[in-house]
Amino acid sequence: MSVLSHLWRQTGKSLAQTWPSQLLTAISIGLAVLFFAFFALVYQNLRDAALRLQEEIQLVVYFEAELPAEVQERLAAEIQGWGGVARVAYVSSAEAFGRLATRLGPEEDILADLDPAFLPPALEVYPQRTLEALARLPDLAAKLSQLPGSIRVQEGYDWVDRLKRVVSLVRLVLVASGVLLVVTAVFIVSSTIRLAALRRQEEIAILRLLGASASYVQGPFLLEALLQGLLGAGCGMALLYAGFQWLLAQVTGQGLLRFLDLHFFPLGLAAGFVVAIAGLCTLGSLWAVRASLRL
Numbered sequence: 001m002s003v004l005s006h007l008w009r010q011t012g013k014s015l016a017q018t019w020p021s022q023l024l025t026a027i028s029i030g031l032a033v034l035f036f037a038f039f040a041l042v043y044q045n046l047r048d049a050a051l052r053l054q055e056e057i058q059l060v061v062y063f064e065a066e067l068p069a070e071v072q073e074r075l076a077a078e079i080q081g082w083g084g085v086a087r088v089a090y091v092s093s094a095e096a097f098g099r100l101a102t103r104l105g106p107e108e109d110i111l112a113d114l115d116p117a118f119l120p121p122a123l124e125v126y127p128q129r130t131l132e133a134l135a136r137l138p139d140l141a142a143k144l145s146q147l148p149g150s151i152r153v154q155e156g157y158d159w160v161d162r163l164k165r166v167v168s169l170v171r172l173v174l175v176a177s178g179v180l181l182v183v184t185a186v187f188i189v190s191s192t193i194r195l196a197a198l199r200r201q202e203e204i205a206i207l208r209l210l211g212a213s214a215s216y217v218q219g220p221f222l223l224e225a226l227l228q229g230l231l232g233a234g235c236g237m238a239l240l241y242a243g244f245q246w247l248l249a250q251v252t253g254q255g256l257l258r259f260l261d262l263h264f265f266p267l268g269l270a271a272g273f274v275v276a277i278a279g280l281c282t283l284g285s286l287w288a289v290r291a292s293l294r295l
Contacts (some may be wrong), residue, residue, distance in 0.1 A: 007285060008223075022228060025192045027262055029232025030239070032184035033277060037240050037265075043170045045262050050260075059125040059137070061144045066121050072160040074231040074244035075147065082143060084133035089124045093117050104122060120151065169284040182280065189228055193221050218289050225285030229278030237270055 067075070067090065076088040091099075097116035102106040125144060127133045137155070145153045244264050265273075 021195070022191055022224075025188055026228050026235070028184055028188050029229060030282070031275065032120040032181045033179075033233045033236030033274075034240055036174070036181040037237060037273070038226065039170060039174045039177050041240065041244065041265065043167065043174050045264070046167045046170060048261070048263075050178035057127060057134070057137070059127070059141055059144055061123045061125065061147060061150050062120040062152045062154070063122065063149045064120070064151055065149065067149070072123075075123060079123070079144070082140065084126045084130075084136050086126045088126070091122045091124055093119045093121050096120075096122065098205050123147075181277070185229065185277055185280045186284035189225050190284035192228070193225050193285040194288040218286065221285055221289045222282050225281045226278050229281030230274065232281075233274040233277035237274055241270075 072090045076090070079085055079088050094116045096112075096119040097111070100119070101111055104111065123144075125140070127137060127140065141155050142155050144150065241264060244262075248262055264270075
């Protein structure tokens with residue numbers, strides 16, 4: 001019990017004497033965590049949106065006239081034989097007209113005087129959900145445009161590619177901010193703890209002469225760094241969560257942001273991240289104390 005009492009007493013004494021530098025260190029950690037976690041959150045939501053959009057990707061081949069059943073089967077078998085295609089579905093003019101009427105809902109009366117034949121029949125080609133198949137979509141579209149009787153191929157995957165490029169860019173920023181976070185957590189905290197250790201160097205020398213162990217001497221500094229890490233990382237994550245909830249309230253039900261289905265980190269992941277940063281700070285302080293006091 002005396003060891004724990006000493007640990008908390010020395011830590012409290014150090015925090016009280018050097019609270020401006022301790023506060024500045026915690027703020028620096030909080031800002032670094034906020035910066036990194038923000039881009040991690042953006043990356044997570046954009047990546048999930050890209051994956052959902054991939055599930056909706058299809059190529060549509062429009063034809064001049066209705067295709068006989070045997071031609072439909074032959075074309076479907078030929079297209080699937082190219083590889084990278086999950087399934088092929090034929091949509092007649094009448095079926096396309098029915099889909100349009102369903103989408104119009106109460107306003108479907110505007111179609112009353114139209115002949116369903118004004119909509120061209122089509123083959124809907126659904127690619128496999130693999131990176132290789134998605135990368136070959138331009139080649140697949142080019143082949144589909146060469147089918148006999150085809151008049152146009154609707155691709156509709158360009159904006160998904162653009163979104164994936166944005167995701168890649170955010171990933172690069174995320175890596176850079178992660179490096180910044182590590183530098184902040186390790187070097188700023190270790191520098192603060194090192195100064196505190198040098199300030200108490202004479203006191204620690206006396207403790208060592210009295211037989212104090214290295215762990216007894218290091219304990220208060222490690223606890224101090226742990227508290228700095230928990231406070232800084234916890235506040236940074238809390239600020240991000242508050243900002244996320246505010247943004248969510250502002251954009252709920254609005255266009256593309258509604259489709260993105262924004263969500264925050266799972267509680268366990270957020271808590272684990274805060275603990276990991278606190279552990280990183282503690283390891284940095286351990287190195288700083290041993291280097292400063294030669295323990």
